[in-house]
Amino acid sequence: MTVKEKSVSFFTQEELAEVKRSPLPHHVAIIPDGTRRWAKQHLTDFVNGYEHGREALVDIGVAAKELGIKVLTIYTFSTENRKRPSAEVALYLDFVEQSLKRYEPRFLELSARFHAIGEVELLPPSLVQQVRHLEKVTEKCNELDLILAINYGSRNEIARAAKKMAQKCLDGTMNVDEITEETFLQFLDTSRWPDPDLLIRTSGERRMSNYLLWQASYTEIYVDEETWPNFGPKGLFKAVKEFQSRSRRMGR
DSSP states (O other): OOOOTTTTOOSOHHHHHHHHTTTSSSEEEOOOOHHHHHHHHHTTHHHHHHHHHHHHHHHHHHHHHHHHHEEEEEEEEEGGGGGGGGGHHHOOOHHHHOOOOOOHHHHHHHHEEEEESSGGGSSSSSHHOOOOOOHHHTTTOOOOEEEEEEEEOOOHHHHHHHHHHHHHHHHEEEEEEEOOOHHHHHHSSSTTTTOOOOOOOTTTOOTTTTTSTTTTOOOOEOOOSGGGGGEEEEEEEHHHHHHHHSSSTTTO
16 A cells, blocks of 8 residues: 555545535544554564554555545554563554655645643653654644544543642642633543544444543444554545434434
């Protein structure tokens, strides 16, 4: 798989017209599962699997923009992933850093605004620097918000939000009676974006894995049997069509 040029379309005009007849998901979240499994199946090392997964992510970003999706959040590295062997973690985080450097021109070409959520400051300093640099240089991009959840865990995020609110109460800048669902949202990492409309998990797994637990309360969940590197633009198209076929009552 190769990185697609801007002029190349993943979809036919007929497909685009079809999918745009119904409301699109504004925010799509993805758990890109199965990369290491893909590597084992193809008798290769997991670094090669990461490379294929990275190319799949680039294609999904291009396809999301083409479909009209405005926010794309990718589970990149969880707080639980830090429990893996330290050498593997270091190798992966270096891979993420090099990928952000490599694809900086691509973000600008696509007018994709980059963000990172999670405890980013606890990552290696050079990776933190690259994350903040890419956030800065893409801040005026406005076609797609592409968010990487790095060193992210939803329980951790909720606990951090609760601590921030508790500190404001102790400081006297917030009253305990002001704590509501709406005010709590302001302290989450995702406060600037609407909750995901659609959550996609690849590789056939059917669990949330500590990902956007608060935000996904009424998110439509779609599970694809393909491992992540094999999940491409057509898989995204299929997931969006499935989303459009559902009736979202939001508890009403």
